[in-house]
Amino acid sequence: MSKPLMINPRRRGGLSLQASGFTLVEMVTVVIILGILVLGVSSFLLFGTRIFIDSTSVEQVMSQSRFAIERMTRDIRNAVPNSIRVRSSGDDWQCIEMMPIASSASYILAPIKPLPSADTALVMQASDSAPLTKDQQLLVYPLRPADVYTSANGTTGKLFAIKEITNSALTNATDVEFERSVQFDEMSPRQRYFGVTGAVSYCFEKVTDELAQLNRYAGYGFNNPINQPPPANMGAGVLMAENIVNTIATNNPMAYSPGTLQNNAIVHLNPLFDVQGQSLQYHHQVQVINVP
Structure with a gap:
């Protein structure tokens, strides 16, 4: 059976319907609880975001440092023997310079003392490396940086500019023509020559009193x-x-550390990197295994 409607005798011609809702205390309580939840969730998200940013920054610095050390290692190992030299201003910069090998093989006949001067030489072309070209300079038996970082336009010495390259009648051989009659100072014990085009430098440079950066320089001239x-x-x-x-x-x-008769030359790389307030230092040694 359906329940009869309750008629309020105090309200003229009206019906009494019971109203429902929230009190002010209940609403304030809900707002406080929601605020606590939002604060906790936002703190968790900020903490996770900060961890992600810090880890990304650390990985970026580590990747950058590994790339720089690897690139320096490759250039150092490909340097002409006895062409490495290190200089420093004391507190503003420190540079290491080297002469990359553009080509290398053995010579067959060259105007080397006590042979008389001549404007040609006969050399081999290495099948597994870049060929000797006329834009290179021919270097024989460098024993110190002064033999490498010198003028290539003289008539006696260890480095001479090439005028022309032509194929020889001999297999895998090349005729080299110089700008003038030249005479090399010393013969290489292994009859080895190097073709070079220019030097490369890596410089640690001061940015602020606390930080520095590493730059690579090339194409600034041969000497x-x-x-x-x-x-x-x-x-x-x-x-x-x-x-x-x-x-x-x-x-x-x-x-x-320059090379000796018993040991190869060694370059010591010890840069110190700052990673989010933490220090990361490399202790890396590179052997210069090339011999003149």
Whole structure:
């Protein structure tokens, strides 16, 4: 049976319907609870975002540093023997310079003392490396940097500019023509020659009192008397790495040990990187295994 409607005798011609809703205390309580939940969730999201940003920054610095060290290692290992030299300003920059090998093989006949001067030479072309070309200079038996970083336009020495390259009648051989009659100072014990085009430098440079950066310089000429960053004559460098702790004045990031009869030359790379307030230092040694 349906329940009868309750008629309110105090309200003229009206019906009494019971109304429902929220009190002010209940609404304030819900708002407080929702605020606590939002604060907790946002704190969790901010914490996770901060961890992601920090880990990304660390990975970026580590990847950048590994790339820079690997690139330096490859250039150093491909350097002409005894062409590496390290210089420093004391506190603003430190540079390592080397002469990359553009081509290399053995010579068959060359005007080397005590043979008389001549304007031609007969050399082999290596089948597994880049060929000797006329835009290169021919270098024989370098024993010190002065043999490498010198003029290629003289008549006696160890480095001479090439005028023309022509194929020889001998298999895998090439006739080299020089600009003039020349005479090499010394014969290589292994009859080895190097074709070179220009030097390359890596420089740790001061940015602030706390930080430094690594730049690579190339194409600044064959014989730069002073290898140092701008405003010298090395041109614009390519940025290789940032976030390096500036230890140029106190603990140089590079050191060079020249080769001896018993040991190969070694380059010591010890840059210190700053990663989110933490230090990451490399202790990397590169052997220069090429011999003159």
